[in-house]
Amino acid sequence: MRNSLQNLLALAVMALLLGGCASSGNIKPSSSAPVQPLPVEASGSDKAQKLWQVFERYRGTPYEYGGTSSDGFDCSGFILTAYQEGLGKQLPRTTGQMLASGDVVHPGEIQPGDVVFFQIGGKEQHAGIYMGGDRFIHASTSAGVIQSSISGYYWKGRLTEARRFD
Structure with a gap:
């Protein structure tokens, strides 16, 4: 009985962690196969430099569902804050709203600063x-605000689309 309860508890915790940024909104099921961008280096991009500065300010900030501040971020809350502070732009609050706006970016045209979406x-x-260079910044449920490789173990094959908010 105790092992069953422990297993059930472990499954519940895993479901919460993998649920990630299931922010409320019109999140639609994926209709396309995962895509892989062609790397573009961020070093020359003014937009990327400004976003890196915001990332450095919040690196390690814990994950908090619905969070939009240095107390904690969810994935869309971090993107919203990074765009506001780094670029002076207002983005929609949820991943679903972000998916419904911005300009669709084709896989080979993804550039630093584009918002990338992952299927989970x-x-x-x-x-x-x-x-750029296979890297993205985000608020992870397990590690807070971090940078990750799009082709890394967990993320490889999960990228489904990208949007540009110019």
Whole structure:
């Protein structure tokens, strides 16, 4: 009985962690296969430099569902804050709203500063900001605000689309 309860508890914790940024909103099931961008270096991009500065300010900030501040961020809350502070732009609050706005970016045209969306559990429910060179910054449920590799173990094959907010 105790092992069953422990297993059930472990499954519940894993579901919460993998749920990521299932922010409320019109998150639609993915209708396309995951895509892989062609790397673009961030070093020469003014937009990327400004976003890196915001990232450095919040690196390690814990994950908090619905969070939009240095107390904690969810994935869309971090993107919203990064765009506001780094670029002076207002973005929609949730991943679903972000998916419904901005300009669609084709896989080979993803540039630093584009918002990238990942499929988790059959839905595009996690997002981050592409920074070039296979890297993106985001608020992870397990590690807070971090940078990750799009082709890394967990993220490889999960990227489904990108949007540009110019």
